[in-house]
Amino acid sequence: MCRNTTVWKMLLLLTSASLARTGFAQQPATHNNVVIKNAIVMTATHGNLKNGSVYIKDGKIAAVGASVDAPSSATVIDAGGKYLTPGIIDSHSHLALDDDVNEATSPVTPQMMMQDAFDYQDKAIYRALAGGVTTSLLLHGSANMIGGQAVVIKHKYGAGRDAMLFPNAPRSIKFASGENPKRVYGSRHELPSTRMGNFAVQRDALVQAQDYIRSWDEYNAKVKRGDKDATAPKHDLKLEALADVLRGKLLVQIHCYRADEFETEIAMAREFGYHIRAFHHALEAYKVPEKLAAENIGIATFADWWGYKQEAWDAIPWNAVMAMRKGVRVAIKSDSDDFARRLNQEAAKTMRYGGATEEEALKMITLNAAWIIGVDDKVGSIDVGKDADLVLWDGYPLSSAAVPGKVFIDGDVYFDRSLPGYGMPHYTEGQ
Amino acid sequence: MRDRHQSSVVSRQFANRALMISVVLSWGVLASAQHQAVVLKGGKLLTVSHGVIDNGALVMEAGKISALGPEASVKIPKNAKVIDAAGMTIYPGLIDSETALGLTEISAEESTNDRIELTDEIMPHMHVYDAFHAESELIPVTRLNGITNAIVAPDSTDTLPGQDSFVQLAGPSAAEMLLVRDIAMPLNFTGEQRRNESWEKRKFPQTRMGMASQLRQAFLDAQDYQQKLAEYEQKKADAARDKKPEPSAPRRDLKLEALLPYLQGKKPVVLAAQGPSDLETAVRLAQEFKLKFVLNHISHSRAVLDYVASLKVPVIVGPIYETPKEYERFDAVYSLPAELYKRGVKIAFASFDAHNSRNLPYQAGFATGFGLPPEEALKATTLNAAEIWGVADQLGSLDVGKSANVVVATGDPLDVKTDVIRVFIAGEEIPMTSRQTRLRDEYSTK
Numbered sequence: 001m002c003r004n005t006t007v008w009k010m011l012l013l014l015t016s017a018s019l020a021r022t023g024f025a026q027q028p029a030t031h032n033n034v035v036i037k038n039a040i041v042m043t044a045t046h047g048n049l050k051n052g053s054v055y056i057k058d059g060k061i062a063a064v065g066a067s068v069d070a071p072s073s074a075t076v077i078d079a080g081g082k083y084l085t086p087g088i089i090d091s092h093s094h095l096a097l098d099d100d101v102n103e104a105t106s107p108v109t110p111q112m113m114m115q116d117a118f119d120y121q122d123k124a125i126y127r128a129l130a131g132g133v134t135t136s137l138l139l140h141g142s143a144n145m146i147g148g149q150a151v152v153i154k155h156k157y158g159a160g161r162d163a164m165l166f167p168n169a170p171r172s173i174k175f176a177s178g179e180n181p182k183r184v185y186g187s188r189h190e191l192p193s194t195r196m197g198n199f200a201v202q203r204d205a206l207v208q209a210q211d212y213i214r215s216w217d218e219y220n221a222k223v224k225r226g227d228k229d230a231t232a233p234k235h236d237l238k239l240e241a242l243a244d245v246l247r248g249k250l251l252v253q254i255h256c257y258r259a260d261e262f263e264t265e266i267a268m269a270r271e272f273g274y275h276i277r278a279f280h281h282a283l284e285a286y287k288v289p290e291k292l293a294a295e296n297i298g299i300a301t302f303a304d305w306w307g308y309k310q311e312a313w314d315a316i317p318w319n320a321v322m323a324m325r326k327g328v329r330v331a332i333k334s335d336s337d338d339f340a341r342r343l344n345q346e347a348a349k350t351m352r353y354g355g356a357t358e359e360e361a362l363k364m365i366t367l368n369a370a371w372i373i374g375v376d377d378k379v380g381s382i383d384v385g386k387d388a389d390l391v392l393w394d395g396y397p398l399s400s401a402a403v404p405g406k407v408f409i410d411g412d413v414y415f416d417r418s419l420p421g422y423g424m425p426h427y428t429e430g431q
Numbered sequence: 432m433r434d435r436h437q438s439s440v441v442s443r444q445f446a447n448r449a450l451m452i453s454v455v456l457s458w459g460v461l462a463s464a465q466h467q468a469v470v471l472k473g474g475k476l477l478t479v480s481h482g483v484i485d486n487g488a489l490v491m492e493a494g495k496i497s498a499l500g501p502e503a504s505v506k507i508p509k510n511a512k513v514i515d516a517a518g519m520t521i522y523p524g525l526i527d528s529e530t531a532l533g534l535t536e537i538s539a540e541e542s543t544n545d546r547i548e549l550t551d552e553i554m555p556h557m558h559v560y561d562a563f564h565a566e567s568e569l570i571p572v573t574r575l576n577g578i579t580n581a582i583v584a585p586d587s588t589d590t591l592p593g594q595d596s597f598v599q600l601a602g603p604s605a606a607e608m609l610l611v612r613d614i615a616m617p618l619n620f621t622g623e624q625r626r627n628e629s630w631e632k633r634k635f636p637q638t639r640m641g642m643a644s645q646l647r648q649a650f651l652d653a654q655d656y657q658q659k660l661a662e663y664e665q666k667k668a669d670a671a672r673d674k675k676p677e678p679s680a681p682r683r684d685l686k687l688e689a690l691l692p693y694l695q696g697k698k699p700v701v702l703a704a705q706g707p708s709d710l711e712t713a714v715r716l717a718q719e720f721k722l723k724f725v726l727n728h729i730s731h732s733r734a735v736l737d738y739v740a741s742l743k744v745p746v747i748v749g750p751i752y753e754t755p756k757e758y759e760r761f762d763a764v765y766s767l768p769a770e771l772y773k774r775g776v777k778i779a780f781a782s783f784d785a786h787n788s789r790n791l792p793y794q795a796g797f798a799t800g801f802g803l804p805p806e807e808a809l810k811a812t813t814l815n816a817a818e819i820w821g822v823a824d825q826l827g828s829l830d831v832g833k834s835a836n837v838v839v840a841t842g843d844p845l846d847v848k849t850d851v852i853r854v855f856i857a858g859e860e861i862p863m864t865s866r867q868t869r870l871r872d873e874y875s876t877k
Contacts, residue, residue: 123757130761179539286874306867307569307786309539316867322875338752341761345793348847400796400846403762422760 030059032388032411035070039079039392044086044359044366044381054084056388059410064382077406083397085362086381087134087389087409088343089369091300092253092280092333094139095340096122096153102141103148104184107192108205110173110241112148114138120153120161124337126422129155129415131341132397132404134389135166137373139280142176142255143184145192145202149173149241150253152373154389156409158427170374172277173245175202176255177265178311199264206272209242216243251277251374253300257311259287266295278372280333282323283315289326298329298372302339303349320364321354331369348398361398468492468508469858471839473517479806479814480828489521491835494858499829514839519852522809522844523828524579524836526816528747529701529727529781530788532570532581533563533598533605538786547586548593552624552636553649555689557593559583560612565605569785571865574600576789577838577851580610580826582781587619587703590642591649594689595701597820599836601856614820616693617727618646619703620713643712650720653690656681696723699819701747703727706756707735714742725819727781730764731756740774745819748811750783751794762801768811769802779816780808796845808845834858 034056041052041064055063055070063069094101100117103109118138128136134155140147152169177198186193192201215233222230244250254265256279269276275295279285282299283306285292292299301323306315324330332347334340347365350356356364370380379387388411395402407415417423469491476487476499488505490498498505507513536543545562548554563583573581579600585592594613602608624642626634636642659681666678692698702717702724704710710732717724726746730753732739739746748768755763771778780795782788795808803811817827825834835858842849854861 124754127755127761286871304790305787307537310537313537314870316870318867318871322871338754342752342797345797345847352848352850395800399848400793401800403800417762 030410030412032056032059033071033074034077034388034411035068035074036077036079036084036390036392039082039084041382042083042085042358042362042397043383044362045383047359051081052084054382054388054390056390056408056411059388059412061382061384061386061388064384077392079392082405083393083395083402084382085132085391085393085397086366087379087391087407088132088365089331089373089375089380090128090133090136090334090340090343090365091278091331091369091372092139092335093128093136093340094141094335095124095128095136095337096120097138098122102143102184104141104143107144107181107185107198107201108146108238108242109140109144109148110146110205110245111237112140113151114140114148115151115165118151118153118161118164120164124340125153125155125164126157126415126424126427127337128334128340129157129407130404130417130423132344132391132393132407133340134391134407134409135370135373135375135379136340137172137253139172139253140174142174142180145176145181145198146205146242147174147176149250152375154409155407156412156414158414158424166375170251171244171249172251172253172373173241174253174255175265177202177261178255178257179309180255195261199268202268203271205242206246206268209239209246210272212236212239213243213246245274246272248274251372253278253280253372255280257281257283259284262288262292262297266291266297277374278331281312281335283312283319285328285330286316286319286322287314289323289328292323293327296329298331298368299323300331300333300369300372302335303332303346304353317349317353320350321356321360324350324356324360325354329368329371330364331372332364333369344397344402345400348400351398358398466493468497468511469855469860470505470507470511470513471516471519471521471837472502472507472513473515474519474521474839476829477520477522477809477844478829479523479810480830487521489829489837491837491855491858494835496829496831496833496835496837498831514853516839518841519839520842520844520849521829522577522838522840523813523826523833524838524854524856525577525791525812525844526779526820526827527573527578527581527782527788527791527812528779528816528819529584529595529783530573530581531586531785532573532583532600532788533565533567534559534583534585535785536564536567536569547588549588552589552626552642552645553591553686554585554589554593555591555616555649555693556685557585558596558613559585559593560596560605560609563596563598563605563609565602565608568866569788570600571861572786572867573788574854574856574861575851575863575865575868576792577840577844577854578788578791579836579838579854579856580822581788582614582820584617584701587617587621588623590619590624590646592617592619597822599856601859601861611820611822613692613698615699615701615725616689617701617703618713618717618722618724620646620709620716621703621705621728622709639709639712643716646716647719649686650690650694650716653687653694654720656684656687657691657694693722694720696721698723700724701727704729704732705753706731707738710735710739728753730767731759733759733763733767733770736767736770736774739771740776745777745779745815746771747781747819748778749780749794751780751798765797766801768795768798768808772803772807777815777819778811779819780812792845793847796843796847799845805843805845812845 037053041049053068055068098119150172152166192198278298280300304317343365347361367380370376390408392406394405471489476484488502584595597611597614627637814827817823837855839853840851
């Protein structure tokens, strides 16, 4: 491999992976040593433990059970019989971006990095935290067929920017389809203004990325052969990002409503050899659930939001459960700073509309959402070895009236409802 | 081509007519069934007005509640249709105190929206009943969740956008569903009524000063108009007495005419504000013209809740999902209903929405997580609303003589997991179908 290319690739990676690395390095090591006992532990993977305990050591879940082995030095929190769940995970959010959600000057902008707009002081992070959210995927908007690259955050409000970036989270990219891109560009009399235009723009961009990969492959082959006259192709940030899509290095998250468009997107992914991680919104998933399940494509959907535009007219509140029953991995997401504060209520709606079980409903805002983001090995359930991101609830979490009492991230309490002011032990205004 | 197009239009018209006939027929069937008494036997009755009756029975006859009480004490009429409601919770139909139901179908599609006339800020002569679309697909979706009545209001981006109607969410047509036309008039003073989208589009009023002066002028004009009408009536009486020719009537002014019932305190003005300064400005204006008013929203007025209580007027709260201000605690809006209740203020909930009106009970349920007693939360979606809108003689509680707007559900009316099983509106059982259930059923069988 040519040295130049290696350096360039490292530089490119700097904008994503290394920031996560610096975040990890600068984050004060979490040395907690806590036992939460006497809780109804809703694990999200292996049922509920009545009168259960969780031992938290150095930011991780070290033990879960009816009783846990913990040193006598551990701080004990008596949950008083309250419910303990994994931290809520929002697989579709635009909070803390200070309205820098859409770079709507071109329908193809994969080189946009959402972390460059991430406003870590935005109070929306705190308000979602107070609703039990511990991890969010901050996505580019849906104005562009191919938007930017997402950033994954932990809601450690007040801990500073780097501490809030989710360490070593996979890279995700936002694609869109349907009404939004065609409206944004169509209203300016630009391409795309139809669904044909939408997909033509997407296909054209992917063809360019194929050419880009080919030209670098050819160059590298020449260098390998010892061709001293070989000239390196131009480094192109946009095409490099798309090339990474084709190389399978990015999780592709597609804003898509209609059943026919799922199929077009799936065909396009096959044509170019990448995989779709999840369809977002996906309000018509109930019409073609087998097709999504067969491709192992998840959905991040609303519980019952509908009718706000034409492509949301066939939305039904049974969508999530109908898709789930056919084998689709389903997450309920917010797509709004408002819904982000009560995703537990939204998930509970799936128990009513279609009869999801308690654990199935809980998974839609924890483990399944974590899978969509690609961090299900680290968060999303109460299992040994996972990050100690937990919510201790006042009330039954899957109900209208439940409110988080305490929210833990990496074993530290970041929100405590009983505290005065904002209810945050590590944050006071003006710090 | 053209012929084919025309014929398709014609056949569509036929299809529409066929659909209309089937709708009318199904209502006809329901109407005839109305004569048979219907009894809900067993179940927990949440009367709202006089506590909870376990193992109760409720009788509906001729559209009204004719009897209710403990099962053993209620006499079941002969030939009554008896429905086993054991294990169910039975409560009065919910009332959503502000919606856009019947004024919108698809939010982003202009042609399906009749929500506000933005050509002027002073539009009291806009009547939502002129636009109310009784066949809206949103109405069955809403009533399937136990919401049986609603205020329909124009959108809030004019200071005086028009007059509200109080509707029943079932009926043969718009005429019957519009229970009270022009029931109240919104007066919005939140800042979003300013015409300040851009510096280039300099249009009055760009400021709250402009809004207030414009409102003041409108009410002054209405006072003058009222005076002129009174003088004319006097002259007419004098002329009749003196057998002189009748004086010419003053020119009718629809805008000013629309303001008169409010100026005379005959109907309430719904005063919408968010923060304390807007709230107090709006109240000063209302007091200056001696308007009868209820308050709306006041989401960011925590600092002046004692002042709010001192006004001794009801408050339509919310939506409690309104985002707090940067300087507010996360629960500043969530806990507002409880804080108002503690101060003795009569509150009612509203969805301020159309598609999501069905989620009204969950707002009330959420407020219980922040200190509002559950029975008060239910009251704030039923009896309080009926009292505020002056329809408590007919609606808002399970009482003999009231309209039989009754909901049968699997549990707590305010919890998200509760399934609504049956809905009666004016004693008629509503088919538990909507466009959404039809899509569900169509794709469930595939």
